Amino acid sequence: MQPTTLVILLLILMAIAYQFGMRRSVAVAGGPKNLRSLHSRPNYYGYYTAIWAGLPALIVVGLWAAMQGNFIIDLVIADLPPDVRSLPPERLGLWLNDLKNLAEGNIVSGEVSPALRAGADHYLSLQQTAAAAMAVVVLVIAVAGVSFAMKLISPKLRARNRVEGVVKVLLIFCSSIAIVTTLGIVLSVLFEAIRFFNMVPFMEFFFGTEWSPQTAIRSDQVGSSGAFGMIPLFAGTMLISLIAMTVAVPIGLMSAIYLSEYASSRMRAYAKPALEVLAGIPTVVYGFFAALTVAPFVRNVGESMGLEVSSESALAAGLVMGIMIIPFVSSLSDDVINAVPQSMRDASYGVGATRSETITRVIFPAALPGIVGGILLAVSRAIGETMIVVMAAGLSANLTANPLESVTTVTVQIVTLLVGDQEFDSAKTLAAFALGLMLFVVTLILNVIALHVVRKYREQYE
Amino acid sequence: MSSTTVDEEVLMAEEIESKEGVGGADLGARADEIGATVGDYTVDKPRMTARGVNVYYEDKRAIMDVNLDIAENQVISLIGPSGCGKSTFLRCLNRMNDTIDVCRVTGEIKLDDQDIYDKKMDVVPLRAQVGMVFQKPNPFPKSIYENIAYGPRIHGLARTKDEMDEIVEVSLRRAGLWEEVKDRLDEAGTGLSGGQQQRLCIARTISVSPEVILMDEPCSALDPIATAVVEELIDELRQHFTIAIVTHSMQQAARVSQRTAYFHLGRLVEVGPTDEIFTNPVHKLTEDYITGRFG
Ligand SMILES: Nc1ncnc2c1ncn2[C@@H]1O[C@H](COP(=O)(O)OP(=O)(O)OP(=O)(O)O)[C@@H](O)[C@H]1O
Ligand SMILES: [Mg+2]
Numbered sequence: 001m002q003p004t005t006l007v008i009l010l011l012i013l014m015a016i017a018y019q020f021g022m023r024r025s026v027a028v029a030g031g032p033k034n035l036r037s038l039h040s041r042p043n044y045y046g047y048y049t050a051i052w053a054g055l056p057a058l059i060v061v062g063l064w065a066a067m068q069g070n071f072i073i074d075l076v077i078a079d080l081p082p083d084v085r086s087l088p089p090e091r092l093g094l095w096l097n098d099l100k101n102l103a104e105g106n107i108v109s110g111e112v113s114p115a116l117r118a119g120a121d122h123y124l125s126l127q128q129t130a131a132a133a134m135a136v137v138v139l140v141i142a143v144a145g146v147s148f149a150m151k152l153i154s155p156k157l158r159a160r161n162r163v164e165g166v167v168k169v170l171l172i173f174c175s176s177i178a179i180v181t182t183l184g185i186v187l188s189v190l191f192e193a194i195r196f197f198n199m200v201p202f203m204e205f206f207f208g209t210e211w212s213p214q215t216a217i218r219s220d221q222v223g224s225s226g227a228f229g230m231i232p233l234f235a236g237t238m239l240i241s242l243i244a245m246t247v248a249v250p251i252g253l254m255s256a257i258y259l260s261e262y263a264s265s266r267m268r269a270y271a272k273p274a275l276e277v278l279a280g281i282p283t284v285v286y287g288f289f290a291a292l293t294v295a296p297f298v299r300n301v302g303e304s305m306g307l308e309v310s311s312e313s314a315l316a317a318g319l320v321m322g323i324m325i326i327p328f329v330s331s332l333s334d335d336v337i338n339a340v341p342q343s344m345r346d347a348s349y350g351v352g353a354t355r356s357e358t359i360t361r362v363i364f365p366a367a368l369p370g371i372v373g374g375i376l377l378a379v380s381r382a383i384g385e386t387m388i389v390v391m392a393a394g395l396s397a398n399l400t401a402n403p404l405e406s407v408t409t410v411t412v413q414i415v416t417l418l419v420g421d422q423e424f425d426s427a428k429t430l431a432a433f434a435l436g437l438m439l440f441v442v443t444l445i446l447n448v449i450a451l452h453v454v455r456k457y458r459e460q461y462e
Numbered sequence: 463m464s465s466t467t468v469d470e471e472v473l474m475a476e477e478i479e480s481k482e483g484v485g486g487a488d489l490g491a492r493a494d495e496i497g498a499t500v501g502d503y504t505v506d507k508p509r510m511t512a513r514g515v516n517v518y519y520e521d522k523r524a525i526m527d528v529n530l531d532i533a534e535n536q537v538i539s540l541i542g543p544s545g546c547g548k549s550t551f552l553r554c555l556n557r558m559n560d561t562i563d564v565c566r567v568t569g570e571i572k573l574d575d576q577d578i579y580d581k582k583m584d585v586v587p588l589r590a591q592v593g594m595v596f597q598k599p600n601p602f603p604k605s606i607y608e609n610i611a612y613g614p615r616i617h618g619l620a621r622t623k624d625e626m627d628e629i630v631e632v633s634l635r636r637a638g639l640w641e642e643v644k645d646r647l648d649e650a651g652t653g654l655s656g657g658q659q660q661r662l663c664i665a666r667t668i669s670v671s672p673e674v675i676l677m678d679e680p681c682s683a684l685d686p687i688a689t690a691v692v693e694e695l696i697d698e699l700r701q702h703f704t705i706a707i708v709t710h711s712m713q714q715a716a717r718v719s720q721r722t723a724y725f726h727l728g729r730l731v732e733v734g735p736t737d738e739i740f741t742n743p744v745h746k747l748t749e750d751y752i753t754g755r756f757g
Contacts, residue, residue: 341600343596343600344602346594347600347602348602350595351670352586352587352590353612353616354586365603366603
């Protein structure tokens with residue numbers, strides 16, 4: 001039996017169990033008129049029975065599926081001819097791979113020997129037996145669960161509390177998935193970063209001003225010094241983010257103020273979604289817009305003023321990135337400005353303040369925490385942005401504050417470090433993890449600062 | 463009593479439905495019943511005069527042909543059942559209705575001899591001249607000092623820090639709040655109690671030396687003691703200011719005001735000296751309202 005069929009069958013069983021449980025509770029209560037004598041309403045007894053039908057069985061399915069594979073392989077190995085069994089572990093692994101491929105009808109590398117064929121047949125038959133066994137065991141457990149629950153049902157059974165307990169556990173389980181995943185990612189990045197720091201000294205990474213991650217693959221290779229100083233990358237990131245924020249913050253804030261304070265409600269209904277469309281444009285599109293339109297434009301303007309501009313400049317990337325994050329600033333700021341109560345505006349207009357005085361002296365301070373939050377979100381977005389920079393700002397790690405030169409950023413370097421054929425344990429690839437860790441730490445610090453600012457400078461209304 | 467209330471609701475529902483105010487048949491009957499304003503809506507020394515004022519929210523007419531004078535150094539109270547347009551009318555007097563998109567005002571309202579809905583009229587000085595205190599205390603989330611200093615600062619009323627301190631102190635004293643807050647002027651205004659907040663708002667309003675003060679149910683969020691303080695304050699303020707107050711409390715109207723205007727379904731039903739209105743109402747609707755038969 002297919003696992004999906006089994007799960008569907010289980011669900012049907014749970015639905016039936018629900019009905020059974022409900023009927024049973026009504027019966028033990030002594031008819032529909034006496035429902036008051038039950039601790040919980042009948043549907044909770046139904047859920048209770050359904051949980052007993054489904055939950056233990058599903059747990060068994062999960063465990064079984066997790067262990068079945070290894071178990072079967074062990075059985076197959078035990079049955080193999082001795083000459084195969086005595087192969088060294090890596091060869092045996094390859095051989096077993098072939099066996100599985102053969103069994104599943106995929107392409108097999110090399111010739112199919114009789115031993116392989118026999119093993120594959122054995123593997124298949126074992127798998128079928130296992131599936132059948134699982135189906136039987138699971139269904140038995142489910143039915144047993146139902147009958148057990150039916151026995152438990154009595155007017156005193158606190159079915160509602162039990163059901164709510166199970167639901168709570170389920171909720172906790174779901175929310176811990178996100179946390180555990182984050183933790184897992186952070187830890188794996190951390191361990192790889194530690195491996196990197198075993199090869200490259202701490203000091204060089206944090207304070208080195210040269211970035212050229214070409215390490216020699218062969219000892220006689222030339223031109224592969226391998227310098228891992230992250231300063232130019234972070235400087236590049238900061239420069240581009242700074243340019244982007246210089247564009248996005250004023251424009252975003254002004255449009256938020258226009259939208260929330262000046263625009264008529266009809267205007268707002270059209271303009272706000274239109275602005276938010278900017279956030280929906282894929283970053284690659286922004287990228288080629290930056291590379292093909294803005295960068296040449298910047299260079300032409302610069303050259304006409306007698307400046308030297310490289311064809312891929314931090315300015316071009318930063319400008320386009322700024323446009324991209326306008327909606328982050330404007331949309332969030334607009335929301336918080338709108339959340340400032342009308343009574344604050346009334347109070348200000350009531351003493352004869354103009355609209356701009358009201359905005360700058362009352363609304364803006366009251367909305368500031370939210371605005372700062374929006375801006376910091378935009379900053380994290382700018383720091384993490386990759387595509388635009390790859391396409392418009394170049395790959396050369398220049399340490400410069402001149403926005404007309406080409407620079408590179410942390411994220412771009414992570415990408416270039418990991419694409420292409422690489423040994424996975426070279427300093428070059430591991431450097432990506434160290435950079436990723438740094439990026440994570442920086443964004444985290446930004447978030448902490450944001451929270452702090454928001455708490456401290458909140459002008460609390462109400 | 464309850465049957466009248468139901469009638470009332472039906473009528474209001476119909477008014478909303480018919481959308482042109484006096485259009486509906488039943489309402490027409492009731493509108494006839496209301497008729498022209500009873501009592502003399504003019505006064506000898508008017509500070510503000512309203513003539514033929516209509517207010518529309520989109521198509522809905524919330525105020526119909528109201529004529530009313532507001533006398534200098536007097537308190538006039540506006541009373542009437544909920545939704546009859548008291549706030550709407552009050553907000554016309556300093557053009558606070560401008561902040562509502564869908565609101566439209568016709569007719570003529572004059573402050574002294576100046577038409578405040580004139581195209582050339584600047585609302586900023588107008589609102590400094592005609593101040594407003596709102597139903598719910600709405601202090602700014604700033605310090606007590608800054609709450610008061612806000613208005614004088616934007617109007618440039620104080621040239622030095624000392625002058626500003628002076629204005630803040632005088633305003634707080636007049637609002638009867640000075641003794642309670644003089645040691646904590648830099649604490650947040652929102653941290654005060656409800657009654658203190660309302661007095662802070664009154665102080666903020668008088669800090670820009672308005673000539674007329676509009677109060678929209680200033681005591682509805684206050685306990686009896688705080689209410690008494692505010693009422694006493696209103697009585698004192700009358701020496702320097704002209705005051706219009708909306709209230710749901712008949713006792714309050716009787717205590718603080720010299721004239722009373724009764725509104726019903728957007729119309730001004732009756733107006734006259736407070737003691738006459740309360741002891742000897744002429745119009746049947748006024749009588750019903752005052753004797754508590756509906757509202
Ligand atoms: N912003 C608005 N938009 C649309 N209609 C409004 C608006 N404000 C008030 N109205 C309508 O105008 C009418 C008068 O309202 P108003 O607030 O002036 O009544 P009120 O007499 O102050 O009532 P209350 O005593 O409950 O405060 C009501 O029918 C109300 O529905
Ligand atoms: Mg009102």
